[in-house]
Amino acid sequence: MSERPAIRVEGLWQVFGANATAALAAAKAQGGSRGDIAGRLLDQGLIPAVRDATFDVAPGELFVIMGLSGSGKSTLIRGISRLVEPTAGHVDIEGEDVLAASRKRMTELRRTRMGMVFQHFGLFPHMTVLDNVAFPLKVGGMGRKARHEKVMPIIEMVGLKGREAAFPRELSGGQRQRVGIARSLAGDCSVWFLDEPFSALDPLIRRQLQDEFLEIRQRLNTTIVFITHDITEALKLADRIAIMRDGVIVQIGTPTEIVLNPVDSYVREFSKDVAKGRHARVGSVMRSDAGDVGPDDPGLRSDMTLEAALASCMSLYEPVPVRDGDGKVVGMVHPGDLAKALQVEET
Amino acid sequence: MSALLKLSPGLRAALITVLTGALCLALEPVAPWLVKWPADWTLPATEWVGAALEWLLGGIKPLARWFSGLLGYPMAWANAALTQTPWPLIIGITTAIGWYLGGLAMAALGFVGLSFVLTSGYWQESMNTLSLVAVSVPLALIIGGAIGILANEAPRIKPAVQGVLDVMQTVPTFAYLTPLLLLFGFGPVVGLIASAIYAAPPMARNVLLGLERVESEIKEAAVMSGGTRAQQLFLVEIPSASLQIMVGVNQCLMAALSMVIIAAVIGGNNDIGWEVLLQMRKANFGPALLAGLVIVVFAIVIDRMSGALATERKRYDPRVAYGILALAILAALLAARFLPGPPSWSLFDGAAQWVDDGLGAFNTEHGAKLTDFKNNTMFFAFLPLRIGLDDAVLPFTWGFQWTNAMSLWFFGVAGALAGVLWATGRPVAGLMLLIAAGVIETGVANLPWPFLFVALGALGWVSAGRNLAVMVVVLLSTILLSGLWEPAMLSLYLSGISVFACAIVGGLLGVLCAISPLAWRFIRPVCDMLQTIPLFVFLIPVLMFFQIGEFSAFLAICLYAIVPMIRYTRHGLANTPGDLVEAAVASGATPMQILRDVRAPYAAPTILLGLNQTILYAFAMLVIAALIGTTGLGQSVFLAIGQADVGLGISAGAAMAILALIADRLVQGLAEERRRALGL
Numbered sequence A: 001m002s003e004r005p006a007i008r009v010e011g012l013w014q015v016f017g018a019n020a021t022a023a024l025a026a027a028k029a030q031g032g033s034r035g036d037i038a039g040r041l042l043d044q045g046l047i048p049a050v051r052d053a054t055f056d057v058a059p060g061e062l063f064v065i066m067g068l069s070g071s072g073k074s075t076l077i078r079g080i081s082r083l084v085e086p087t088a089g090h091v092d093i094e095g096e097d098v099l100a101a102s103r104k105r106m107t108e109l110r111r112t113r114m115g116m117v118f119q120h121f122g123l124f125p126h127m128t129v130l131d132n133v134a135f136p137l138k139v140g141g142m143g144r145k146a147r148h149e150k151v152m153p154i155i156e157m158v159g160l161k162g163r164e165a166a167f168p169r170e171l172s173g174g175q176r177q178r179v180g181i182a183r184s185l186a187g188d189c190s191v192w193f194l195d196e197p198f199s200a201l202d203p204l205i206r207r208q209l210q211d212e213f214l215e216i217r218q219r220l221n222t223t224i225v226f227i228t229h230d231i232t233e234a235l236k237l238a239d240r241i242a243i244m245r246d247g248v249i250v251q252i253g254t255p256t257e258i259v260l261n262p263v264d265s266y267v268r269e270f271s272k273d274v275a276k277g278r279h280a281r282v283g284s285v286m287r288s289d290a291g292d293v294g295p296d297d298p299g300l301r302s303d304m305t306l307e308a309a310l311a312s313c314m315s316l317y318e319p320v321p322v323r324d325g326d327g328k329v330v331g332m333v334h335p336g337d338l339a340k341a342l343q344v345e346e347t
Numbered sequence B: 001m002s003a004l005l006k007l008s009p010g011l012r013a014a015l016i017t018v019l020t021g022a023l024c025l026a027l028e029p030v031a032p033w034l035v036k037w038p039a040d041w042t043l044p045a046t047e048w049v050g051a052a053l054e055w056l057l058g059g060i061k062p063l064a065r066w067f068s069g070l071l072g073y074p075m076a077w078a079n080a081a082l083t084q085t086p087w088p089l090i091i092g093i094t095t096a097i098g099w100y101l102g103g104l105a106m107a108a109l110g111f112v113g114l115s116f117v118l119t120s121g122y123w124q125e126s127m128n129t130l131s132l133v134a135v136s137v138p139l140a141l142i143i144g145g146a147i148g149i150l151a152n153e154a155p156r157i158k159p160a161v162q163g164v165l166d167v168m169q170t171v172p173t174f175a176y177l178t179p180l181l182l183l184f185g186f187g188p189v190v191g192l193i194a195s196a197i198y199a200a201p202p203m204a205r206n207v208l209l210g211l212e213r214v215e216s217e218i219k220e221a222a223v224m225s226g227g228t229r230a231q232q233l234f235l236v237e238i239p240s241a242s243l244q245i246m247v248g249v250n251q252c253l254m255a256a257l258s259m260v261i262i263a264a265v266i267g268g269n270n271d272i273g274w275e276v277l278l279q280m281r282k283a284n285f286g287p288a289l290l291a292g293l294v295i296v297v298f299a300i301v302i303d304r305m306s307g308a309l310a311t312e313r314k315r316y317d318p319r320v321a322y323g324i325l326a327l328a329i330l331a332a333l334l335a336a337r338f339l340p341g342p343p344s345w346s347l348f349d350g351a352a353q354w355v356d357d358g359l360g361a362f363n364t365e366h367g368a369k370l371t372d373f374k375n376n377t378m379f380f381a382f383l384p385l386r387i388g389l390d391d392a393v394l395p396f397t398w399g400f401q402w403t404n405a406m407s408l409w410f411f412g413v414a415g416a417l418a419g420v421l422w423a424t425g426r427p428v429a430g431l432m433l434l435i436a437a438g439v440i441e442t443g444v445a446n447l448p449w450p451f452l453f454v455a456l457g458a459l460g461w462v463s464a465g466r467n468l469a470v471m472v473v474v475l476l477s478t479i480l481l482s483g484l485w486e487p488a489m490l491s492l493y494l495s496g497i498s499v500f501a502c503a504i505v506g507g508l509l510g511v512l513c514a515i516s517p518l519a520w521r522f523i524r525p526v527c528d529m530l531q532t533i534p535l536f537v538f539l540i541p542v543l544m545f546f547q548i549g550e551f552s553a554f555l556a557i558c559l560y561a562i563v564p565m566i567r568y569t570r571h572g573l574a575n576t577p578g579d580l581v582e583a584a585v586a587s588g589a590t591p592m593q594i595l596r597d598v599r600a601p602y603a604a605p606t607i608l609l610g611l612n613q614t615i616l617y618a619f620a621m622l623v624i625a626a627l628i629g630t631t632g633l634g635q636s637v638f639l640a641i642g643q644a645d646v647g648l649g650i651s652a653g654a655a656m657a658i659l660a661l662i663a664d665r666l667v668q669g670l671a672e673e674r675r676r677a678l679g680l
């Protein structure tokens, strides 16, 4: 990770209310933890919706932000994309300080670098599918013919070929979000924000769109910030997950880390109902000193899911070796540990 | 004192009001100024306003004259276009637009409507009126649209703009005319500008509302697509708000039409409003009615067609519209060769004559009865309310003279009844009875001013707290100090009895419609119709039967102002949530009980809003009703127009606006209070 991060967020605060900037500076000057600062702001009737958020997103990474309703997820990406003006902190996108960008530069950045998908689609009701998708190019000054040529492949990619002339009201929910996705991609963005894009859809369509989304992601090389409140969706899609509560990012980690090592009861609560065996890998519970292994070798690999590993050493009671992709032994695991890791905490 | 504090706010307010009233009556002999504000205590506010305005307007007068000269061009063009275009083409274009917007029904409406206008013989006058509308509406749309957009772009000025729009809605139309006359001189341009000013606020309001209501995600999507602010506004937000904006266009059109017709009173343009006025003055009711019908036809055609713009319904095949146009051109060519021009057509003159004759016959036969009815209502109901029983009860009407002893008896009986009501646990009702008795005995026009201050202030306090109470008192004192108290009280009296009548009759009709869908089927189109007709036209039918005077004005006001009362009452009662009604049915309530105990309380806030609208409508009509002889502020406004007295015109207009504003805030406050009480 020595590479320059695609998005770098540092000490981002988003406080709503009158004179938020001054109030935040004063509260910070009094010192204390971010909880103390937030407390002071709350006492003044202000709403600290995002409190001191800091994280990096690597180029090409799919970074998921998860949290309950009202925890500040939307506000966080709206701050990063400057749909609202952050109260304090730094945001770099591909090395450029976004918060210092002029209005004009910001428009430019949105045309060329950023794309956003909204929970309720945000489609323009008076434009056809084609015009909706081509809108970012239109405001960018591209000619009618050129932009229509450019967006046709995108419309095809999201599976809306043949519906170009339809108006949003004539489409189903799933189709509407496909338009939203296509529109956010029209500008060839390199960072892509999706705010609960599938939450308004019914479960079947949601799963279908998730799969299509992963496919699209394979083809494009964008950095993605994806918001959801659905842990299954997060685990399915994410490279890394950030969990938010009351405006604070309480944990950042890979899906496995989140499931296996929740930092507190809030995070644990999320992963409670998750079938851990399907998300955690052997690598996360093995010991790397391949000493005392027993006689049996069921052929465990470090990237196997716990469920699969446990199935192949059901009847064993001795530690077994774990190999990497090339067959080299990289560690060992006790079948008992596998079983223990799988147990859902009874709280 | 501490006992007084323990009472409920409503009771306390009523008690204080009663005490103030009693005190004023008791002190009248020693301190007459308590009842009647002495004339030499008033400030010459109207003159000040007049002087200030004349100075101000004098400054911009050259500019205004220049502007009016400028407006003369588009006006002449529009007039030339409309009057020179062959009539078959105009009918054809209207029919084609009708088809495109609303299919066969709308096309038929356009065709039949304009054919009626053509054959009525008022084609020329109608086109003159339309040409004014054709210029004033674009002007109003541009001004209103710009104001709406500006308010949306600069959130800091939004409350101010909304406040101004609110006030403009309550200032009576005629009040605009005096300063405009001063600025632009007599002539059709004044009507045009007045109608543009009058029609701009609804547009501004709807544009602002529409823009505010665009979903935030849609706005953000436009931002994230990289649109500049102008691109966001014109490519996304305004088109997304188009339906609401079209509602604004519809209201703007109707307001402009209404105002253009009203502005005919200043004359100078041979238009349809003038025709109505002329015929009315000559007591030719047949032709007046015919010309009035022409206005109604225009109103309906314009309203329905522009209303169709504000729906999402799909449009109809434009090829048919082109076909209609082609036919119209053909017809125009043929007509140019074979048919006489439109002005010589007057197929309905016979009908108009017939109406006149019929009316004459009817009036000679039943006129006495009508007059009796009118006089009885005046003598036994209106007059006591206006000047009080003590002045109204005279030997030659009532058959006896009201004496002080009778007053004492009257109050004694009212007091006893109030006591009974109080004793049976309805103290507020008892005090209300006392207040009503006091008002009837004294007369609205003679009410002591402190009584009104306290009564309305207390009502404000009860309904919305101290701020409203203070506002009411301050506003009332401006009227008192400016010396317009007397006409204001007369206006209050006339609008009061009209609103009262509307509340009772409209309320009952509303209940009827809520109970019986059949009744609603009949009453609804009548309501639609009454709301489309320009105010002016209401005067014709009442004049036909009741001649000039207060009673006719009362009827005209009622005809117009009753509609919201019916609509809101029905709406409130008919839309009680189903589960509430079911719960009541399951508890074994009869339909009557459900109506009284479940639906009515639930509908109370809605009904109050209806009452509020009725009050505003009544005030709007008040000035126009002054055309047929009423006293009060409306009359002052008219006088001002005649004498080009800006000070009086504006002050009287402002006083009316103040009364309307106070009524509006009080009733809204009450509605809000009810809604809170119901937890809505």
Ligand SMILES: Nc1ncnc2c1ncn2[C@@H]1O[C@H](COP(=O)(O)OP(=O)(O)OP(=O)(O)O)[C@@H](O)[C@H]1O
Binding pocket: A016, A017, A047, A049, A067, A068, A069, A070, A071, A072, A073, A074, A075, A076, A229
């Ligand atoms: N413009 C604003 N003004 C004031 N408060 C706001 C504003 N926008 C958001 N908030 C507050 O900030 C907090 C976080 O809101 P946010 O919309 O970011 O939550 P979220 O995690 O996206 O929730 P959801 O899952 O419901 O979308 C909420 O308490 C919200 O009320």
Ligand SMILES: [Mg+2]
Binding pocket: A073, A074, A075, A195, A196
């Ligand atoms: Mg959100």
